Structures are given as C-alpha cells and as structure tokens.
Amino acid sequence: MKILLVDPPFYQFIGFYNRYFPLGLAYLAAALRERGHEVRIYDADANINPDKMNFTALEESYPAYLRSVADDAPPVFDGLKRTLAEFKPDLVGVSAWTTYVASSMKTAEICKKWNAGVPVVMGGPHVSIKGEELLRICPAVDVLVKGEGEQTLPELAALLQTKGFTPGELEKIKGIAFRTPSNIQSTPDREFAQDLDAIPFPARDLLIHKDTYDSEDMGLLMTTRGCPFACTYCATSIWGRKVRSRSIGNIIEEVKSVLARYGTKQFAFKDDSFTINRARTLAFCEALINEGLKINWECNARVDSLDAELLGKMRKAGCNSIKVGIETGSERIQKLISKNITHEQCRKAAKALRESGIHWTAYFMMGIPSETREEMYETLRFMKELKPDFASLSVYEPFPGTKLYDMGIERGLVAPERNREDYFSISPKYYYVKDIKRRIDTMTEEEFAGIEFEIKREFYRYNMSFPRLARRALSRTGVYINRPSILFSDLKKFLAYAR
DSSP states (O other), rough: EEEEEEOOOOOHHTTOOOOOHHHHHHHHHHHHHHOOOOOEEETTOOOOSSBBOGGGGGGGGHHHHHHHHHSSSSSGGGGHHHHHHOOOOOOEEHHHHHOGGHHHHHHHHHHHOOTTSOOEESHHHHHHHHHHHHHHOOTOOOOOEEEETTTTHHHHHHHHHOSSSSSHHHHHHEEEEEOSSEEEEOOOOOOSSOOOOOOOOOOOOGBBBBGGGTTGGGGEEEEEEEEOOOOOOOOOGGSSSSSSEEOHHEEEHHHHHHHHHHHHOOEEOOOOOOSSSHHHHHHHHHHHHHOOOOOEEEEOOGGOOOHHHHHHHHHOOOOOOEEEEEEEHHHHHHHHHOOOOOOOHHHEEEEEEHHHHEEEEEEEEOOOOTTTTHHHHHHHHHHHHHHHEEOOOOOOOOOTSHHHHHHHHHHHHHOOOOOOHHHHSOOOOGGTTTTTTTTTTTTOHHHHHHHHHHHHHHHHHHHHHHHHHHHHHHTTTTHHHOHHHHHHHHHHHHHHHOO
C-alpha cells in the first residue's frame, strides 16, 4: 500500500522558522515500512526562506495565517497537490495539533478533492482530545487514530487494504474513531507501548525534500514518553502519568546512526523532562563519554531535578543548552498550576545553571485565570532575579484536556465546543476563549493588552543584551567548528529575531 503522511503547513503561511522534522510522522512511517508499505512523509511546513524568529510575537501573524488558510486554493498547498499527483497514495495520514487544526482540516479537504476514494486518517494531540468534534465538523476525515499510532495505524492500513471501510471490521481496532451512517463510533483506547526499544527509529530517510533540513534539524530525539506530573495548563496527561524509557544502548545506537548518516553534531532530546531520573541521566552521560561521541545536545528539565554534580556531568558529556519551566513569579499562581516546584528551588537551580556554564532558557507565562496585575509583574521581577541566558514568555491559552481549561469553563472564560467556521475565523490564540474581550477575569481586555505589551517588551530587551547574545554564541562554538554553515544559519535567525 502506498501511504502519504502529511504534516500540514502553519509556520509556512506566516514566514516563521520551523526547526526539526515531524518526529511523530517519522515514527509512524518506520512502523508502516516495517510492515511492507511504501511510505513518504511530506512536511508541508518545511520553510525554505523564513524571515521571522521572534516567537513571542507569533500571534501577531495569526490573522495572516487565517486569511491564507481560509482561501479556496492557498499557494502554500501547491507542493502537497504535486505530491499527491506524483506519488498517488492509497491512504493519506494527516497530523493535527490544536494551534493549526484549521490547516489540518484544509489538508484533508485537499486530499479528498484530489481523490474522494482515498481514505484520510488523522492523528495527533488535537485528535486525542477533541476527536469526536473533529469528525462532526470535517467530513473529509474518515478515521481518527487516538494516542500512540505505531501499532494502530499499521493495523488500520492492513484492514483498509483488504476489506475497505467496513464499520463492523473497524470496530475491532483499538484506538480509533470513525463515522457510521448513524453516529460517531469510538473504539476502546489502545494500551501505551511499554517496550520503546521495539519501535523502529524514526524514518528520517522517508522525508520528501530532505535537502530542506540541515544536520541539526535531523538531531531530534525522544528518549522517554509520558510525564508523571499534573501541571494544570498542560495536556500531556493524555499520554499517561507514567514515564516509559528507552534503554541507553538503544538511544546511543540512534545517535550514532544520525551522526553517521547526516553528520549531526547538535542533538535535541525533547522529552518532557529529560533529567527526571537522575541515575539514568548520569548513566547516559557516561555512555556518551565512553563511546567518544563528541556531540552537543540540549534537553528540557525541571528545576527540582538539577544540581551541580549532575550539571557538571552533563556538560562534560556535551550538553550545551537546558530549558526549564519557571512559569510564574507568583507563589499563589505556582500552586494554582500545580507545577509542584518552589521559588527557592528555582533560585537554587538558576545558580547551579549559571555556574555550570551551560546555556539555559527559562519559560514563563502570563494571563492565567485569576492572575492579578501585580502577579504578572512579579513574574517579570522574578525573571530578572533569576537571570536566565534567555527568557521566553507566552500568554496562557486554554487547551482542551487540561484542568485550567475546565476551570475556564467554570469561570465563563472558555467555550467548550467549536465548529468549523470558528477554527477558520478565530485566531488560534483565542480558539477556546469564550469572549476575546474577556481573556482574563481580573481586569479589562484593554488593561491586560497593555500589561502584555509592556512585559513582552521587557523580555525582548532583556534577551537582546550583548552578554546574553554572547553566551548563546559561545555555547554553540563546538557546533560552529564542526559545521560552519550553522553559524551563518544562526546569524540569519538572530536577524529574524531582532526585527
């Protein structure tokens, strides 16, 4: 069976940089190929000539995205149409994240217009949370794959290949939803994969137009799945509260494979919290050192999992960048979002990170339901106290599947249901905001917009200081020596951010 997996365009519409390849689709492609299917991955968001990098200002481009994606024939989809005509797939899979679900629906509609007889399957985080709504409002989607798809999608493909779209047979497959003549039917959830080593490495080689990615883009890896924490703003609970880990040997094998095939020297381990198991992290660092793999890498971490000894070992093993979630300077809001960290832990981690010499980024947010003006300024002050090398600020957006989303419904801030027109006309920033003139319940929209502008400007000025820019450049010296082209790429990104 010929199967085309599509990552819909989003950043492509608005000219932003989009790092890395679609990891989830590459895992699915590998699982499908293992079962004998001919697979291609079309990353419609691979942006050849991006010119924007300041993601704090991303939402300012949302109106342009909506105008383009609502067009009957946006030029961004020309590549997809050519790929459909040339590859002639028997099955199309489309990924869907909440922020770009309008583009996912448009992608499905284009595929159906090309050939109405080819099944369109959709998966991704949005599907796992709002799947039934999606089937109701988008007739172009035939089947949804909920949760992890490495086992579900090959089973579905085999069934569609042999028996076609037969509801009586489809209901035997766990982890899917589909439309019947009378209703929408969901099958029982599929159990999460427990042996992650048994899953083949992501099929990077099946990406169409591989020349659009640089070596660093190919260095994206996941070493675990799942998160044990229950932050109220995060929807990772759909993947379970248990962390499932790949063996260190399996990870090292993939690193070697990517290094040999693509020359990658800078890797990104995108686990929810890479350092959650201290002993495992130390063992991984020892393995990198013992193997003589002179690579650099970045990861995400929690502040309560970091200490001087661990950071020293990580740096020795090539870690040159760590990203941590601080979120807020308000003790009350910190408890409200159930981050389960304290400001004293943040201070200790910040000190250890500064002394380690590893470049570190701190993530913050504002606009949490019930947050006051003073609490927003507490976040700004706390950021300046911690002195991260880079400070990222986002405005809270209510996402389905989170406790804050449910709180927003109770407070009259969140709209629990949306229709197709909503996703194509409302800014992704406001997808589930009931009234855009009331994003937060403690002040007027005009007051909140003014504070948002002021604090974002302060974050931007902080990040643009010369010492912080220099630290970022120094942290990547090893990458530049091995791959001088990445230096020029980083300079372009800096200019894009500075605009």
